[in-house]
Amino acid sequence: MNFKEAYQKLEECGQLHVLDYYDELTLQEQEALLEQIDTVDFKVLKYCKNNTTNQKGRIAPLTAMQLAQINAKREYYTAIGLEEIKKGKVAAVLLAGGMGTRLGSDNPKGMFDIGITRPVYIFQRIMENLLEVVEAAGAWVHLFVMTSDKNHDVTIRFFEEKKYFGYKKEFVTFFKQEMVPASDYEGKVYMEEKGKISTSPNGNGGWFTSMRKWGLVDFVKREGIEWLNVFAVDNVLQRIADPCFVGAVIANKCVSGAKVVKKKTPDERVGTLCLEDGKPSIVEYYELTEEMKEARDEHGEPAYNFGVILNYLFREKDLEAIEESELPLHVVEKKIPYIDKEGNAVLPDQPNGYKYETLVLDMIHQVDNCLSYEVERNKEFAPIKNATGVDSVDTARELCKENGIVL
Numbered sequence: 001m002n003f004k005e006a007y008q009k010l011e012e013c014g015q016l017h018v019l020d021y022y023d024e025l026t027l028q029e030q031e032a033l034l035e036q037i038d039t040v041d042f043k044v045l046k047y048c049k050n051n052t053t054n055q056k057g058r059i060a061p062l063t064a065m066q067l068a069q070i071n072a073k074r075e076y077y078t079a080i081g082l083e084e085i086k087k088g089k090v091a092a093v094l095l096a097g098g099m100g101t102r103l104g105s106d107n108p109k110g111m112f113d114i115g116i117t118r119p120v121y122i123f124q125r126i127m128e129n130l131l132e133v134v135e136a137a138g139a140w141v142h143l144f145v146m147t148s149d150k151n152h153d154v155t156i157r158f159f160e161e162k163k164y165f166g167y168k169k170e171f172v173t174f175f176k177q178e179m180v181p182a183s184d185y186e187g188k189v190y191m192e193e194k195g196k197i198s199t200s201p202n203g204n205g206g207w208f209t210s211m212r213k214w215g216l217v218d219f220v221k222r223e224g225i226e227w228l229n230v231f232a233v234d235n236v237l238q239r240i241a242d243p244c245f246v247g248a249v250i251a252n253k254c255v256s257g258a259k260v261v262k263k264k265t266p267d268e269r270v271g272t273l274c275l276e277d278g279k280p281s282i283v284e285y286y287e288l289t290e291e292m293k294e295a296r297d298e299h300g301e302p303a304y305n306f307g308v309i310l311n312y313l314f315r316e317k318d319l320e321a322i323e324e325s326e327l328p329l330h331v332v333e334k335k336i337p338y339i340d341k342e343g344n345a346v347l348p349d350q351p352n353g354y355k356y357e358t359l360v361l362d363m364i365h366q367v368d369n370c371l372s373y374e375v376e377r378n379k380e381f382a383p384i385k386n387a388t389g390v391d392s393v394d395t396a397r398e399l400c401k402e403n404g405i406v407l
């Protein structure tokens, strides 16, 4: 893209300030900026005052398959799941493209070391858990790792350095998610440098589209993979490609499944799996109404009692029908580093604008049904979101110890 074309594109979307420092840039920097202007999709910015996520349909509870029910059929479900894994029909997708801003580490979250007497990296915990399934099934499980522009190379280097934590390298494939511009509250993009627009990963909802762009959906089909278990990087007790979960989804003729835990309190900060206009849907904790918090089921238990832990099983063929553009766009307030009018780099300590994201949890509403599958909270849910306090390194360490994991 030449300067004139770039000028026109920016003028049309009200972003001409991107060229404020153009004359100060070296030739190389100018070329890089023109290339970035060419590739950046500015369309999302129009949502800065119009978050598309707020209109929900009619919400009703979705009954979860609870632990007692699962335990009664554990062997049966596990056998079905193991069989599918043995046949190579199940793969896993690790969502590791996030910025982990709350944890406050510059490295990818998975490189965070939660060890005390020895190094125990988050990635290591994930690979160890997956290895247990590989051993039980006697077959390797393909793992696709989503990264972003911000952490792709360093993530791959880390896996190489750690020899894939004992996993078979040929079964681990990295792919990058797309980036979108970050803006101020008026929808004007921030500049990260004089010659670089500030961009951030486009949320975890774009994973399947990004896999497609990387040719991985073709690969999945060639390999005969039918189920994709997508999960978050930050739960150090996450069970991946869990045979019992896979078997339960298949045996109950569901097209997707979501692992859920019993909420600690009705307003705990986890999404609630329910029905929206008859289809599965996840209501965020801040969208729960008082009425929903107080609603009871026929046993007198809270009707919206189960929270999702970002561990979903999707049938691959259903994912192909979902267009990323159909997913609602979440406009999220965040701290965005930028350069000010004088060209000084600013690292804000308070949110100063918006990032634009689609979320994997919204994909659940695009499929016909979803098995809400309860897991034992203290055995499978140890999220690390914050440096201290709730869902932090400290709480995750306690839970690891409780599960006999030497730190």
Ligand code: UTP
Binding pocket: 095, 096, 097, 098, 099, 100, 101, 102, 103, 109, 146, 177, 201, 202, 203, 204, 231, 232, 233, 234, 310, 357, 385
């Ligand atoms: P979070 O919602 O916790 O976001 O991600 P985050 O970016 O990691 O952390 P904060 O909010 O900045 O502190 C949940 C999961 O989704 C992945 C994360 O890596 C994590 O596994 N994710 C999030 C992506 O893969 N891409 C994204 O753009 C955002």
